[in-house]
Amino acid sequence: MPLPENIDGLSPAALKALVVKLLEKVAELERTVAAQRDEVARLKGRPPRPNIKPSKPSGMERATEPKPADRERPKRGPTRTKLTINEERTIEVSPPAGSRFKGYTSFIVQDLVIRTNVVEFRCQRWLTPDGTVLTAPLPDGIQGHFGPELRRFILAQYHQGQVTVPRLVEMLQALGIFISKRQLIRLLTDGQESFLNEASAVLRAGLSSAAWITVDDTGARHKAKNGFCTQIGNEHFAWFGTTFSKNRANFLNLLRAGHRDYVINAEALAYMRERSLAAHVITRLADHPDRHFADQEAWTRISKSLASPHSRSTRIRSR
Numbered sequence: 001m002p003l004p005e006n007i008d009g010l011s012p013a014a015l016k017a018l019v020v021k022l023l024e025k026v027a028e029l030e031r032t033v034a035a036q037r038d039e040v041a042r043l044k045g046r047p048p049r050p051n052i053k054p055s056k057p058s059g060m061e062r063a064t065e066p067k068p069a070d071r072e073r074p075k076r077g078p079t080r081t082k083l084t085i086n087e088e089r090t091i092e093v094s095p096p097a098g099s100r101f102k103g104y105t106s107f108i109v110q111d112l113v114i115r116t117n118v119v120e121f122r123c124q125r126w127l128t129p130d131g132t133v134l135t136a137p138l139p140d141g142i143q144g145h146f147g148p149e150l151r152r153f154i155l156a157q158y159h160q161g162q163v164t165v166p167r168l169v170e171m172l173q174a175l176g177i178f179i180s181k182r183q184l185i186r187l188l189t190d191g192q193e194s195f196l197n198e199a200s201a202v203l204r205a206g207l208s209s210a211a212w213i214t215v216d217d218t219g220a221r222h223k224a225k226n227g228f229c230t231q232i233g234n235e236h237f238a239w240f241g242t243t244f245s246k247n248r249a250n251f252l253n254l255l256r257a258g259h260r261d262y263v264i265n266a267e268a269l270a271y272m273r274e275r276s277l278a279a280h281v282i283t284r285l286a287d288h289p290d291r292h293f294a295d296q297e298a299w300t301r302i303s304k305s306l307a308s309p310h311s312r313s314t315r316i317r318s319r
Contacts, residue, residue: 083108116176119147143191150177154187199239200258206237207257217246230254262299264291 010018038048090104123136141148154172157163163171165188169181207213213234220229220242228246232239232254241254264285272282293299 079108083110114175117147117149146179146183146187151187154184158188197258202237203232203239203257206233206239207255210234210236215251260295262293262296264288 007015034049041048085108121138121142123138125136126134128134143151154168157168157171158165165181165184169179169184172179172184213232215230215232217228217230220227222242222244225244227242227244229240229242230246230251232241243250243254269282269286272285288302290302293302
C-alpha cells in the first residue's frame with residue numbers, strides 16, 4: 001500500500017483511516033507469518049503450536065451475568081397421547097340444589113399393580129368307550145406350577161436387573177409367592193431350550209442375510225472354568241456364545257448355528273480341494289452313496305473309514 005506524499009497535510013479523519021488500513025495489513029501479515037511457521041515446523045517434523053483456548057469465566061462471574069430474558073425451557077410433548085388408559089373411574093360429588101352439570105375434568109394417574117394371581121385349572125376328564133381316560137390339556141405356555149408372567153419377571157430381574165438369587169427369593173416371598181431357592185434356580189436354569197433355539201435362529205438369519213460380519217472373542221468364566229465368549233454380528237444383529245476353546249474348529253462349529261448334521265455337496269468338495277485335502281479322500285467322499293450324516297458321530301465314522309488309502313469302501317447310513 002503506497003503511503004501519501006504529505007502525511008503532515010492529512011486531516012485527522014484521513015490519518016485515522018490510514019492507521020486502520022495499516023493495522024489491518026499488519027494483522028494479515030501476522031497471520032501469514034504464523035501459517036508459514038506452522039508449515040515449516042510440519043516439514044521439519046516439529047510439534048505444532050499448542051491450541052490454547054480462552055479461559056472460561058468462573059462460576060461466580062457467570063452468576064453475576066444477567067440471564068437472557070428470551071431463554072425458554074424445552075417444551076415437553078403431551079403425555080396423554082403416549083399412555084394407554086386401562087381403567088376409567090368416575091368421581092361423583094353432591095352439588096347443592098340448582099346446580100348445572102358441566103361435564104367432567106380429566107386427571108390421569110400412572111400406577112403399578114404387582115400382585116399374586118393363583119389360578120386353579122380344573123381339567124375335564126372323560127372316560128371313552130374303549131376305556132381310555134381323556135384329560136383336557138393345559139393352556140399353551142404353562143410349564144410346571146409357575147406361570148409364564150412369573151417366569152418372565154424372574155428372568156428380567158435376575159439377568160437385566162442383576163438381582164441376586166437370595167434377594168429375589170425374599171422379594172417373591174414378600175409379594176406372596178410360595179417359592180424356595182431351589183425352585184427359583186430351576187426356573188433360571190431348566191427348560192431354556194426355547195431361548196437357545198431362538199439364539200440359533202437369530203444367528204442363522206443374520207448369517208444368511210448379512211453382507212459382512214465381524215467376529216471377536218474375550219475371556220469368560222463359566223462353570224468354574226476359564227472359557228471364551230465369541231461375538232458374531234454386524235450393525236443389524238449380535239450373537240454371543242461361550243465355549244472352552246477358541247480354535248478354528250470351535251469357530252466353525254459356532255458358525256453352524258445349532259445345526260448338527262453334516263452334508264457333502266459341491267461346495268464342500270470344492271472347499272476340500274482348495275484346502276489341499278488328500279485326493280483319494282475327496283474321491284471317496286464324492287463317490288460315496290451317503291451324502292447326509294445326522295450328527296458328528298456318524299460323520300466321524302465315515303470320515304475315518306475313508307481317510308485310509310487301504311480301507312475298503314463301506315456304506316454307513318446314519319440313523
